[in-house]
Amino acid sequence: MELEEIVEISGSCLYNILRSIAEKGRDEAIGDIIGRKYKKKYILINAFPWQKTESNRISVCHEDDNARKRVIQMDIEMRDSGIFNHYIIGQYHSHIFNSNEERVYLNLEDIDFFRTQMQWLKLSESIQIVCSIKIKKYARRQKPQEIIRQYLKKLRIIHRGNNIGYDIIFAAYKLERDKVRELPIRKRRIRVVARK
Numbered sequence: 001m002e003l004e005e006i007v008e009i010s011g012s013c014l015y016n017i018l019r020s021i022a023e024k025g026r027d028e029a030i031g032d033i034i035g036r037k038y039k040k041k042y043i044l045i046n047a048f049p050w051q052k053t054e055s056n057r058i059s060v061c062h063e064d065d066n067a068r069k070r071v072i073q074m075d076i077e078m079r080d081s082g083i084f085n086h087y088i089i090g091q092y093h094s095h096i097f098n099s100n101e102e103r104v105y106l107n108l109e110d111i112d113f114f115r116t117q118m119q120w121l122k123l124s125e126s127i128q129i130v131c132s133i134k135i136k137k138y139a140r141r142q143k144p145q146e147i148i149r150q151y152l153k154k155l156r157i158i159h160r161g162n163n164i165g166y167d168i169i170f171a172a173y174k175l176e177r178d179k180v181r182e183l184p185i186r187k188r189r190i191r192v193v194a195r196k
């Protein structure tokens with residue numbers, strides 16, 4: 001039996017995405033995912049938010065093609081020279097909902113947009129993380145709290161602090177030129193190598 005492919009997201013990647021989401025407020029958070037493929041695993045080690053000067057609530061975008069191409073050029077050079085074995089493996093972006101709507105994940109516009117990024121990056125496949133968010137405001141200050149739930153395919157983080165709460169469901173997709181498939185996403189465990 002062939003083992004299923006899986007996406008493992010490290011704590012630093014997860015929390016940098018959470019910071020990016022907090023920074024954007026009700027605007028879309030978007031950025032690159034840094035990682036590598038190891039056997040059947042896509043290991044995501046970090047997230048790099050795109051610099052956008054204008055807010056954009058309705059669709060995925062980046063601000064400036066030239067700025068974007070400089071980042072991509074650098075990444076392709078590092079990847080090709082083998083200097084660094086982690087590279088831009090895909091992107092993350094957020095969808096923000098009010099409390100009662102049904103959540104939606106990767107849509108056709110997203111697929112089109114991220115396939116273009118894949119071409120620019122000279123990748124034959126990419127990993128897309130969609131963060132589906134419900135934001136809750138509280139009248140009273142909340143005790144900092146975090147709940148992580150692992151579902152069959154998705155990962156959920158409920159994060160509360162101060163007077164704001166984020167309920168985020170992470171979904172992962174493997175995007176290829178002619179197909180798209182959801183992959184299970186899990187939080188990566190840190191292995192203890194030595195004890196002091």
Ligand SMILES: [Zn+2]
Nearest residue numbers: 093095107110
């Ligand atoms: Zn989207």
